Amino acid sequence: MRSACVCCAALLVLGLSGCERPIAFDARIEPSLGHVPYAATILCRAPRGEYTYALPDGQVVTTADAELSVTVDRLQWSAEIRWTNGEQVRTDTVVATGSNARPTLFRPRINGIPSRWFLSPFERTLIDASYHEATVSTDVSGVLCDDAWHLVDVRLTCPLKTLCGSPIPDSIFCPPREDGVWHALYDAILCENACIVYPLYTAELAANGAPYAPRPEEGYVHSTSRVREIYDGIGFPSQEATIEIVVEDEWGRRTSAVFKIPLHATVYSTLDGPVPGPDDAVFYVADRRGVVYHRRTCDLVCSIAPSSRAYYCAQQHAEDAGLTPCSVCFGSD
Numbered sequence: 001m002r003s004a005c006v007c008c009a010a011l012l013v014l015g016l017s018g019c020e021r022p023i024a025f026d027a028r029i030e031p032s033l034g035h036v037p038y039a040a041t042i043l044c045r046a047p048r049g050e051y052t053y054a055l056p057d058g059q060v061v062t063t064a065d066a067e068l069s070v071t072v073d074r075l076q077w078s079a080e081i082r083w084t085n086g087e088q089v090r091t092d093t094v095v096a097t098g099s100n101a102r103p104t105l106f107r108p109r110i111n112g113i114p115s116r117w118f119l120s121p122f123e124r125t126l127i128d129a130s131y132h133e134a135t136v137s138t139d140v141s142g143v144l145c146d147d148a149w150h151l152v153d154v155r156l157t158c159p160l161k162t163l164c165g166s167p168i169p170d171s172i173f174c175p176p177r178e179d180g181v182w183h184a185l186y187d188a189i190l191c192e193n194a195c196i197v198y199p200l201y202t203a204e205l206a207a208n209g210a211p212y213a214p215r216p217e218e219g220y221v222h223s224t225s226r227v228r229e230i231y232d233g234i235g236f237p238s239q240e241a242t243i244e245i246v247v248e249d250e251w252g253r254r255t256s257a258v259f260k261i262p263l264h265a266t267v268y269s270t271l272d273g274p275v276p277g278p279d280d281a282v283f284y285v286a287d288r289r290g291v292v293y294h295r296r297t298c299d300l301v302c303s304i305a306p307s308s309r310a311y312y313c314a315q316q317h318a319e320d321a322g323l324t325p326c327s328v329c330f331g332s333d
Helices: 002-017 299-303 315-320
Strands: 026-030 038-045 050-054 060-063 067-072 076-084 089-098 125-128 149-157 183-186 189-192 194-197 239-249 254-263 284-287 292-295 309-312
Touching: 026 089, 038 076, 038 089, 050 067, 125 183, 149 194, 183 194, 284 315, 292 299, 292 315, 309 315
Parallel strands: none
Antiparallel strands: 026 038, 038 067, 050 060, 050 076, 076 089, 125 194, 149 239, 183 189, 239 254, 284 292, 284 309
């Protein structure tokens, strides 16, 4: 009887040694939400062992400490934690999120005048997206953001300047011109996150890829011998223009806003009768990657993506750029 009991006990011991008790392991980060960058702590719960923290910046920390102080430096932050006691291995992931608000876009400031909200045709005009606080008599303007941000794009369009149903944007200038930099010299002050426009002015592109300027602008070509504006001599009634602004914050998030602004009528007089209107404009269109140019009225123009269109005031200008006339548009001309 005694030998039978010893035998049973031995079998029980062997059974227990053949399977390990599961070890619970979990990790968390506190706080898991905050305005980036912010300090946080990774907290682990497990028996004594070794912890390896793999952080999102590529840093790897191996320690016996079940806590690790970190800096959450991005909006979507995560780290993987590995625990081992030399026999068993467990892993877990902690996630933290930034609460940083996107930029808020208020209407830009025109020519540095807080109360001005209109455009005049062909006037050298500053569009300033920098933030300006409200006063007793003026509203807030520009981009409000707790974090760093920069201007990505500005588009000024008018409903009476279209081609194939798409707007023909006004030319934009950022003097002194630097690739990818949005700033503008205005009244001897260099304004960041700003640009210059001449409302209703759309120009041919010079050899440097930038539009011809109607007057000297640093970094841009100014032609005194040839007209470079595709709507030269065309009259426009008053209309409501659109300013579209796109900004990007330091986290790579883009935010845009559209603002409607009154645009005054052009003032032209002629002894030859009525002033030509927008539909009377004669200009030519090419694909910037193509080798031919088209009449504005040619159906083939509509097959060119609006962002790829290049405009020319005269056939000779297009041919000086190395283009040849489209056989369909010009027929036997």
